[in-house]
Amino acid sequence: MFIICRFMLEKNVWIGSGVQIMPGITIGDNSVIGAGSVVTGDIPANVVAYGVPCKVIREIGYKDKEFYYKDRKLDTALVQEK
Numbered sequence: 001m002f003i004i005c006r007f008m009l010e011k012n013v014w015i016g017s018g019v020q021i022m023p024g025i026t027i028g029d030n031s032v033i034g035a036g037s038v039v040t041g042d043i044p045a046n047v048v049a050y051g052v053p054c055k056v057i058r059e060i061g062y063k064d065k066e067f068y069y070k071d072r073k074l075d076t077a078l079v080q081e082k
Contacts, residue, residue, distance in 0.1 A: 010045070019054075030060060 006023040013027050016035030027043045034050025043049050046060045
């Protein structure tokens with residue numbers, strides 16, 4: 001958890017270019033804030049949010065994590081029990 005100025009960013013938060021975050025705001029773990037957004041309220045964990053004012057657009061789910069880690073996926077067909 002990082003405290004920057006007068007707002008709080010939790011772990012693995014992505015902030016787009018030109019985002020304005022008002023004082024006293026908390027942005028939850030693994031959230032993404034779109035470029036040019038104005039964050040006027042707390043943002044929960046595991047969401048994509050953007051806009052003026054910034055609002056939650058959707059949650060980041062299992063399919064997103066599967067897509068992000070697609071190059072590092074373990075092929076279970078190659079793994080054999082000994």
